[in-house]
Amino acid sequence: MMEVIGAKESRAFRVLWMLEELDAKYCHRPAKPHSPYVLEHNPTGKIPVLVTDEEGEALTESVAILQYLADRNGRFSFPISDRRRAIQDGWTHRILDEIDACIWTAAKHSFVLPEDRRVSDIKNTLRWEFARSIKRIAMDLDNSTYVMGDEMTVPDFILGHCLMWAKRARFDYNEPSIVAYFERLRARPAFRRTMEI
Numbered sequence: 001m002m003e004v005i006g007a008k009e010s011r012a013f014r015v016l017w018m019l020e021e022l023d024a025k026y027c028h029r030p031a032k033p034h035s036p037y038v039l040e041h042n043p044t045g046k047i048p049v050l051v052t053d054e055e056g057e058a059l060t061e062s063v064a065i066l067q068y069l070a071d072r073n074g075r076f077s078f079p080i081s082d083r084r085r086a087i088q089d090g091w092t093h094r095i096l097d098e099i100d101a102c103i104w105t106a107a108k109h110s111f112v113l114p115e116d117r118r119v120s121d122i123k124n125t126l127r128w129e130f131a132r133s134i135k136r137i138a139m140d141l142d143n144s145t146y147v148m149g150d151e152m153t154v155p156d157f158i159l160g161h162c163l164m165w166a167k168r169a170r171f172d173y174n175e176p177s178i179v180a181y182f183e184r185l186r187a188r189p190a191f192r193r194t195m196e197i
């Protein structure tokens, strides 16, 4: 059986959510970054990690894991031969560059980096950058159900998780199309089940 390593309050949420959407059988080990169990499977100490039911090393990097699960199940992704896959991948990278990176950098300068390496003032710039990116994404999303239109795909898992993370980190947004988009994702039964893990 597959095993997801990492607490649901981390980027492991994305992986747990997709597994819930896929109705997959898995077990969950909410181990902390750099704990002996995580280091056993990922020498960088980072979470999430997915131990698959196949031979070979465990999978790391939340986006690589999401795309692997999507491709393997033929869901939540356009196939690689389809031009729309490049557009989908464009969204994935855009969300990582413009949204995930802002919130993660703020987290690093709040509690991850050694204290003498933290630059507190950077958070004001990151909040400004986040707000600017969210405005552009809101315009591009407009009234679409998901970033790729009617089909929910990998980048929706990343953006949905980041919007939840942003609220916790007090990165505010109130663009109506983004608020409605997040409410749609949050209302999904698999999202709710993941919240209850």
Ligand SMILES: N[C@@H](CCC(=O)N[C@@H](CS)C(=O)NCC(=O)O)C(=O)O
Pocket: 010, 011, 012, 033, 044, 045, 046, 047, 048, 060, 061, 062, 063, 112
């Ligand atoms: N790009 C990686 C980032 C993984 C990551 O940094 N995870 C955090 C928890 S959400 C962590 O393990 N941090 C510990 C560290 O940075 O050493 C991914 O998407 O999986």
